[in-house]
Amino acid sequence: MHAPPSDQKTTGTTGTTGTTLATLAAAQFAVTLSTSIVNVALPAVRDGIGLSDTGLSWVVNAYGLAFGALLLLGGRAADLLGRRRVLAAGLALFSAAAVAAGLASTPWMLIAARTAQGAGAAAIAPAALSLTMRLHPPGPARAKALGVWGAVSGAGGAAGVLLGGVLTQGPGWPWVFHASGIGAGAVLAATLRLVPADPKEAGGPRPRLDLAGSLTATAGLVSLVYGLTAAGRAGWTDPLVFGPLGAAAALLALFALVERRHPAPLLPPGLLTRGAVAPANLVMALLGAVWVGLFFFLPLYQQQVLGAGPLEAGLSQLPLAAANMLGSGLAPVLARRIGPHRTLLAGLATQAAGFLWLARIPADGTFLIHLLGPVLLIGVGLGVAFVQLTGSAVSGVEPSDAGLAGGLVNTTRQIGGAVGLAVLGTLAAARTASAPPGLPHAAALTEGYRAAFLLSAAVLALGATLTPLLARGTRRAPESVPTPPPFAAPCPSHRTHRTHRTR
Incomplete structure (x- = not known):
C-alpha cells in the first residue's frame, strides 16, 4: 500500500480520517482493556492454573515489565520502520499472545504469553498515537482527536474491570484473555484496511535501534523483580534472591554503559x-x-x-x-x-x-x-x-x-x-x-x-x-x-x- 496523497484520506480503502481515528483509538482501547481486565480474574487464574500467591503477581508484572522496558524501543521502531507496519506487527503479536494465555495449562506458559502480550503492547501504543498525531495536524482537528484518545483510554480501563468480572463469573477466566485476543485481531484487520501507510521520507542516515540497551534493561529489570519476589518465600540470604539481585545490578550497570556509547540511545543521559x-x-x-x-x-x-x-x-x-x-x-x-x-x-x-x-x-x-x-x-x-x-x-x-x-x-x-x-x-x-x-x-x-x-x-x-x-x-x-x-x-x-x- 502506498502513502496517501494527503493525511486526510487513506489510499485504496473506503476509510476516511474518522474511521482511521476510530481504528487507532480501538488499538489503544485494546491495550488499556487488556491490563485492567486481568485484575478481577486473578483469584480464578490462580486456582485454575495452580499459581502460588507470589507467582500470581507475575501475571501482572510479566506484562508490565515487557511493556515498560520495551516501550521506548517500540516508539523508536515505529519511527524507523514505519508506524503502520509496527502497529500491525504489535497487534498480531498481542492477539496471538492473548489467545495463548487463555489456552495456557501451566504457570510458565501463562507468564510467557503475558510477556509476549506486553511486548506487543509496547509496539501498539507508541505507533498508534504517533499515527494519530501525523494524521491530524495541529489545531482543532488534533485537539478533537486527542480528546477521543483520552476518553477511549479511560473507557478501556473502566470497561476492562467490568468485563473481567462478567467473563470470569460467566464462561471462565480463559475468556478474559481470549476476549483481548479476539478484539486485537479485529483491530488488526481494520488497521490493514483503513490506516494509511507512512509516506516515503527523504533519504539519509537514520539512527540504529538500540537493541543492546533494550535487552540489558529488560533482563536487568526482570532479574530485579524476580529477586524481590523470591525474597517473600525464600528469605534475603537465599541464593535465589541475592543471585538475581546481583545479576540485576550488573545488567543495569551495563545498560548505563551501553546508553553512554550508543549513537542513538533509548535514554539520552542529558x-x-x-x-x-x-x-x-x-x-x-x-x-x-x-x-x-x-x-x-x-x-x-x-x-x-x-x-x-x-x-x-x-x-x-x-x-x-x-x-x-x-x-x-x-x-x-x-x-x-x-x-x-x-x-x-x-x-x-x-x-x-x-x-x-x-x-x-x-x-x-x-x-x-x-x-x-x-x-x-x-x-x-x-x-x-x-x-x-x-x-x-x-x-x-x-x-x-x-x-x-x-x-x-x-x-x-x-x-x-x-x-x-x-x-x-x-x-x-x-x-x-x-x-x-x-x-x-x-x-x-x-x-x-x-x-x-x-x-x-x-x-x-x-x-x-x-x-x-x-x-x-x-x-x-x-x-x-x-x-x-x-x-x-x-x-x-x-x-x-x-x-x-x-x-
Missing part, C-alpha cells in the same frame, strides 16, 4: 538533567508502585477475604474510576488557584490518607463502610497527581524532545509499578506467613494486605517530600515550555500509554 525531568520521573515511579499494588490487592481482599464474586469485585471498582476522572478534571483548576506544586502535594497527601484508611481494613469488613471512602480519596488524589507529574516531566524540555520525555515518564510508571508490586507482594506474603498459628486464614491475609497499604502510604509520603525538587527544576526551566504530550488519567488498569515520538 535528558535527565533538563527541567524537572529527573525528580518528576522519580515521583512517578513511586506513584506507579502504589497504584499497581492497589489494583492488585484490592480485588484479592474483596474476593479472598470478604467473599465477593468476580462481578461484584469488578463493579465495586467503578467508583474508584469515577473519582480518578474527577481528580483529573480538578487538577488544572487547582493548579491555577494554588499553583502546580501545591496541587501535586495535595494529590499525594490525599492518596496517602486513603491508604492509611485502607490499612485499617478488618477481616469482616464491608465495601460501603470500609472501602468506599478510602478508594474515593485515592481515586481523586491519583487523578490530580498523575496530571501534575506528567506536566512536570516535560517542563523545561526542548520541543523536539517533548515526546521522548513523555515516553520516559510512561516507562518509569510501568517499571515503578512492577518493582513496587514485587516489594509490596513480598511484604504482604511475609506478614501473612508470620501471623499467629491460630489466626484464621482470612485474617492472616488481611494482615498482609494492611501491611502493603501502610507501606503504600509511606511511599506516597516520601514522594511528597520530593515535590520541592520539582519546583526547583521548573524554576530552572526556560520561559518557553512545550505543551505536554497527550495522556489520559489512569483508570483501574493503572496504565495508560504514550509514545516517545509525536512527530
